[in-house]
Each structure stands twice: as C-alpha cells, then as structure tokens.
C-alpha cells in the first residue's frame with residue numbers, strides 16, 4: 051500500500067520554554083499498585099509542593115472525621131487516625147459498569163488515600179490547563195490568559211499560607227469550574243492559522259463550488275483563524291503558492307526481518323503523476339484493504355478522490371497545496387501489528403524469569419545496584435509505571451552484594467537483559483527472540499551525541515505522575531557514568547513497529563533491567579522526505595506530556611544522526627488488534643465505554659495543552675500491561691495556543707464559598723464515588739450544610755455549579771487546513787478543506803466509539819474516495835446488530851454531526867461529552883482505579899499468532915546478524 055510523502059506538512063516551532071509547573075502532584079513510596087492488585091498498600095498522597103503529605107492527609111482525614119460521618123460514602127476502617135488510615139487503606143479495584151450501575155464499585159471499600167491519589171491523577175487534565183496557562187505567557191494571548199488566571203487566583207485560590215493540600219484543592223476547584231460548560235465561545239487562536247489561510251480559502255471555495263456539499267458544508271467563517279506569522283509559536287508550513295497538488299506515495303515496507311525495516315526507496319516514496327490542468331496528482335493509493343490504516347496527511351482534497359461527487363468538487367477548484375497522502379499497505383499494517391502485538395510476547399518473555407530481581411536494578415557496567423529507597427516498592431513501582439502510578443524515586447547507591455539479574459535469552463553475546471517486571475506472564479514462549487547484540491550497537495553508535503544535554507529538563511520533575519518510576523534513576527545512573535546517553539547504551543531487543551517517521555524498538559537500558567520503547571528516526575531520511583517537522587512536532591508534544599493515559603518521554607538523544615526518543619514501553623498491543631480478538635470483532639459496551647472514557651481524558655488533556663490530536667483510531671491506542679490505555683503517535687497533531695476563556699462570570703458568588711472554606715458540603719470528599727458527584731467532587735465546597743437529602747443536595751449542587759464562573763480551556767477555535775488523519779476517521783470539515791479545529795477530535799472520537807461497538811466504522815466505502823464521500827454526504831446509520839444502548843447511539847449521533855459547530859464538544863470541550871448519559875455512573879476521578887476489560891493473555895498477542903512461520907524465521911535470522919542496525923533501520 052502506498053504512502054505519500056508530503057510537502058505541505060506541519061512545521062511547528064519548538065516550544066523551548068519549559069512549562070512552569072503551577073501545580074504538581076506526587077506519590078509516595080508504596081503507592082504504585084496496579085489496578086488489579088488485590089492487596090493495596092497504604093498510599094500517601096502528596097499534594098502541593100513541599101509540604102508533608104502525611105500531615106496533610108491526616109489533617110484532611112481529621113477534618114473529615116470532625117465533620118461527621120454523613121459525608122463519607124466510602125468506608126474506611128479503624129477511624130481517622132493516621133495510623134489506622136494507613137492500616138486500612140486497602141483498596142479494591144473499582145469496576146466500571148454500564149450506566150445502569152449507580153456507582154462504580156460502590157460496595158467496595160476504598161482507600162481514602164488511594165482515592166485521593168487517583169483523583170489527582172485523573173485531574174491531570176485540569177492541571178494541564180494550568181500548565182498551559184503558564185506556558186502561554188509568551189503568546190499573543192498571554193495577557194488574556196494572565197487576566198483570567200489572576201481573576202481565578204483572586205476568586206478561588208486560597209490566600210498564601212494555606213497548606214499545599216488546600217492550595218491544590220483550590221486549583222482543582224478552579225479547573226473543575228472551567229470544565230463546566232456554558233454558552234460562549236473560546237478565544238483560542240491557532241498560531242499557525244496564517245500559514246494556511248491561502249489554502250483554506252481556496253479549499254473552501256472549492257468546497258463551496260460543489261453543490262453536492264452544499265447541505266453538509268459547515269458555516270465556518272474564514273476570518274476566525276488567521277493570525278499573523280509573528281504570532282506563531284507553532285506553525286504550519288504550507289506550500290500554498292504551488293498551483294498544483296503534488297503527491298508523494300510511499301510504500302511502507304514492513305519487512306518481518308529484524309532489524310531491517312520500514313522505509314522504501316525514493317522511487318517508491320515519491321511518485322509524482324502529472325494530471326491535466328498542470329496539477330500533479332498522486333497515483334491513487336486506493337486499495338480498499340489499506341484504507342483503514344492509511345493516513346492522509348496534508349492533502350488537497352482531490353488527491354485521492356477521482357470521479358463521483360467529491361472528486362468533481364475538488365477538480366473544479368484550484369490546487370493550492372501539495373498533497374501528501376500516506377497509505378499504509380495492508381502488508382505494512384499487518385507487519386506493524388505484528389510488531390506491535392509481538393511486544394506482548396517480548397514483554398512476557400523478558401519478564402518471565404525476573405521476579406527475583408524485580409526489586410533491584412543491577413548495573414552490569416559497574417556492578418552497583420540501582421536500588422530503590424524502598425525495596426518493597428521498587429517492584430511495584432515498575433509494576434505501576436506503565437499504569438501511570440508512581441512510586442518512590444529510586445536512589446542510586448553502590449551495593450557490594452551484587453544481585454545478578456536473571457539472564458535474558460540472548461543468542462548473540464553476553465548481553466544480558468532483565469527487567470523489573472510488571473506482571474508475571476503465565477507463560478513464556480519464543481525463547482531466543484531477543485538477541486540484538488549490544489556490542490554491535492555499541493560499535494555502531496560510538497559517536498553518540500546526546501541531544502539531551504539538559505537531561506534534567508526531561509527528568510521526573512516535569513512528569514509528576516511518573517516521578518517515582520525507577521527508570522528515571524536508571525537513566526540518570528547511566529548518564530552519570532557515561533556522560534552522555536546514546537543508542538549504544540541500549541540493547542535493542544525487538545522491533546515493535548514501523549511508522550512513517552521512524553521505527554520503534556523495545557530496548558533495555560543495558561545493565562539496568564529497564565525496558566523502554568525507543569523510537570529511532572533517521573534525520574537524513576526525514577530531511578529528504580520533508581518529515582522533520584513531523585518528527586519535531588511529535589518530540590515536542592511528547593516532552594510536554596504527563597498523564598497516565600499518554601506516553602512518558604524519558605529522554606531523547608541523537609546517535610549518528612539517528613534521533614531517538616526513549617519512551618515508556620506499552621506491552622499490550624493496540625486496540626485495533628484487541629478488537630479483532632473480541633467475539634464478533636467488537637467490544638462489549640462496558641469495555642468500549644471504558645476505553646473511550648480513558649481516551650476522552652487523554653484528549654481533554656491534550657487539548658488543554660494546545661494539542662489537537664487529529665489521528666485518533668484504535669491503532670494508535672496501546673494497551674498497557676494493566677489494561678489501561680496509552681494514546682500514542684503525535685506526529686500529525688496540531689499545536690495551537692489555548693486561551694482559557696471565561697464563559698460566564700458569577701457576580702453573586704461568595705468568593706469564600708468558592709474557595710471551599712468554612713462550609714460543609716455533601717461532596718466534601720474528593721474520593722466520593724457517588725455518580726451524582728462525578729463532576730462536583732472537584733468543585734468548591736459550597737453546598738449548604740442543611741442539605742438533607744441526596745436529591746436535594748444534588749439539585750442544589752447542580753444549581754450552584756451552574757452559577758459558577760465557567761471557563762473553556764480547550765482550543766475550540768483552533769484552525770488548520772491540513773488534510774490529516776485516516777480516511778475512515780476524517781472529519782467532514784477536513785475533507786471539505788474548510789478549516790478545522792479541535793472539533794475534529796470529537797468527530798474521530800465518535801467514529802472510534804462506533805468502531806469499538808460495531809466492529810467497523812460508519813462511513814467506510816469500497817475505497818478511499820467512497821469513504822470520503824460517505825463521510826461528507828451519507829447520514830449516520832446504526833446496524834441492527836450488535837445491540838447497542840440508546841445512550842451510546844445518542845452519544846455517537848451527537849459526535850458525528852457533520853457541521854462542527856453543532857458537534858458535541860465543539861463549544862465546551864470534553865466536559866460536554868463527559869456529561870453525556872452514556873457515561874452516567876462513571877466516576878472520572880477514579881477511572882484509573884477501575885478494573886479494565888479483560889485482556890487476552892499477553893503472550894497471545896505475540897509473534898506466533900500474528901506472523902507466518904516464514905516471516906518468523908526471517909525475523910530470527912536477521913536478529914542474529916544485527917551488527918549494523920543503523921543501516922538497516924531505514
């Protein structure tokens with residue numbers, strides 16, 4: 051299947067300024083327990099900056115206790131003393147059920163501390179808004195952001211002197227208030243808009259010229275997105291002057307051989323076909339099978355459409371942008387899936403024999419150990435790192451009693467790979483698959499130059515949710531020893547998959563037992579294909595992320611012109627593969643609800659960081675070992691500025707009440723799991739103490755929440771004309787070239803939910819053209835089977851509104867969607883503790899089931915000769 055390389059790509063300026071952390075949350079040792087762990091240890095939550103966590107928690111508990119039992123819907127045993135709380139802070143996973151379930155795991159006892167901790171995790175999105183505020187000081191909208199921030203501070207932030215806990219709570223309150231939807235519109239501005247204005251105009255004209263699109267054409271004002279280039283902190287580079295559409299097609303090679311992979315030669319990458327009318331059009335990449343995986347990137351509308359209504363429209367229009375349609379071949383997709391899926395196998399094997407060393411990292415270079423300050427928590431910290439729950443930061447100290455890590459299967463040399471395992475796989479197979487020679491890598495990367503000269507910038511200090519992950523310590527340790535980190539310090543165990551801009555490997559940081567996913571990108575290749583901006587975009591976005599459902603970037607460096615991103619490894623395969631393995635190839639509704647809910651939180655967080663994701667699809671959602679998700683792949687994302695916009699002031703609010711001081715509340719507990727409090731558990735405590743009944747409390751709460759000042763902190767007005775995404779997931783406004791913004795993510799979110807529930811996307815046609823035509827013109831239909839609830843269908847209907855301005859989420863962001871009845875009963879704050887849908891055994895994702903014997907033997911063969919990895923990467 052072809053893939054087109056682009057000349058009209060996202061070129062986003064790097065945001066070098068380090069975001070100021072206005073609010074952080076950290077987790078104490080022993081807090082890292084997987085969602086499935088039955089025996090949870092007491093967790094201590096630290097909120098705020100430096101204050102003693104235990105003190106704060108204990109104060110909070112005492113305060114709660116003093117207020118009497120009425121507010122506590124979660125039982126804890128042993129009273130409110132700190133010791134008893136610790137003792138009884140055992141927590142069972144909370145089940146996410148269908149909407150009819152009144153509460154999640156309501157019968158289970160919950161750890162207050164655990165709940166608080168997870169509440170904080172779940173509030174990462176709100177924190178992102180604050181982070182974004184602080185980052186936007188240099189943007190043209192800084193003054194507005196500052197004004198709102200100041201206003202907020204004056205209204206809700208506790209005066210100086212408050213404890214860190216209070217301060218944090220208030221910030222949560224503030225952000226929560228911002229999530230309450232209300233009528234207004236955002237003043238978010240997309241910094242790159244100006245670059246795309248010419249294209250936008252022409253594409254709009256083109257779209258308008260097509261009567262077929264008249265009824266579906268959104269009424270988007272063309273003057274909403276243009277900003278001057280000087281505004282641009284992140285820009286789009288569009289070759290809008292070219293009166294032609296140039297399409298570069300690339301066949302994605304996904305050889306099963308390791309480590310060779312991925313990129314085709316130039317001829318295959320950039321075929322250019324000249325069409326009449328001086329327009330260069332691509333050779334169509336219309337193999338229906340590949341449509342699903344194909345992604346179109348910055349393409350003029352006609353690039354892949356010929357004939358039919360859609361193509362007529364586009365052909366009538368002037369071509370102003372180069373076209374880049376990337377279609378992954380079916381074989382390529384399969385290969386990628388193989389790689390992705392096999393990750394689980396690798397993980398199982400790598401971890402299968404490592405229990406004994408799980409709690410201790412042994413450096414094989416200097417024979418010292420990377421020992422957690424809390425040995426007990428060490429293993430669990432690793433267990434939970436992929437789940438986004440942190441434990442104590444490991445300290446590094448020499449340990450004369452060296453514990454050799456369990457030897458990994460390695461058929462090449464003495465390279466040893468061990469890993470603090472997250473979960474013991476019940477079975478281990480595929481011995482001998484991890485044979486990449488570290489020495490060969492070392493040879494090939496002898497000129498490693500660390501990009502990450504300021505490693506501390508990417509240290510855990512900027513990623514609170516992963517701050518206790520031992521991997522930070524492992525990286526620091528190697529860096530301290532070697533000075534710079536390079537590819538030679540990693541033992542590449544396995545290729546996980548190939549993308550358009552790089553290849554992802556499972557890698558062990560040699561001597562540390564720590565596994566990472568390393569994305570390796572050839573800078574020369576990227577430069578030749580004009581894909582450096584995409585790589586840069588991905589890198590910059592990854593650096594910003596700090597969320598349980600998004601990947602953590604540990605470090606980055608350049609080795610021999612190979613740009614490497616060292617990320618969190620996600621062993622569970624992706625949702626696309628997982629869906630295929632479901633009976634009927636669709637997910638049961640509770641499972642679908644779980645996945646889309648976590649994705650929604652990730653999208654919300656991204657939006658608050660000023661990132662429009664644009665490429666949502668099951669393939670980009672990896673499943674962690676614990677069953678929670680990780681949204682990946684940001685190279686097609688759009689970065690824009692976000693200016694939290696005050697939708698509604700509330701002059702009649704008492705600031706003291708808004709700050710949550712001095713009033714009782716039926717929702718005082720941040721760990722409340724009452725469905726009726728799912729939004730308000732983060733809201734200020736302002737309900738009158740006299741609220742007797744739950745119903746009364748709820749109605750009062752709703753009324754008072756409605757009276758809160760409200761902000762929208764998502765980029766509701768961002769605009770781009772790039773043609774990006776995957777055909778079946780493309781929003782109508784992208785296809786029509788009328789400019790798009792964050793609403794495209796809500797469209798794709800609707801497609802995503804539809805696919806999970808029905809096993810297919812709603813507008814899929816026989817080929818790309820038909821699919822695109824259907825997206826724009828066909829009305830949404832639901833199959834009779836499988837049976838899907840009214841709430842789910844209603845949500846999909848709200849999301850798949852063709853006019854973005856009328857689409858659910860467009861005006862007020864994720865908050866609108868979260869409040870849909872489909873999610874009723876789901877406690878967003880505690881979803882991180884919910885029991886994920888059952889996963890097949892990890893090893894079942896592996897190579898044998900996905901790869902032919904022939905391919906597998908090639909794979910092994912190549913691995914054994916992987917001395918020149920760098921030459922075989924691309």
Ligand SMILES: Nc1ncnc2c1ncn2[C@@H]1O[C@H](COP(=O)(O)OP(=O)(O)OP(=O)(O)O)[C@@H](O)[C@H]1O
Pocket residue numbers: 386387389390391393546547548549550551552553554567569601617618619620621624669670672682683685686
């Ligand atoms: N952190 C990770 N853990 C495990 N597997 C990963 C991880 N990141 C990526 N992968 C696997 O590697 C494959 C390639 O990822 P990559 O992001 O480079 O390509 P892609 O998803 O096809 O997107 P693109 O073409 O835009 O780069 C993915 O399909 C995924 O299966």
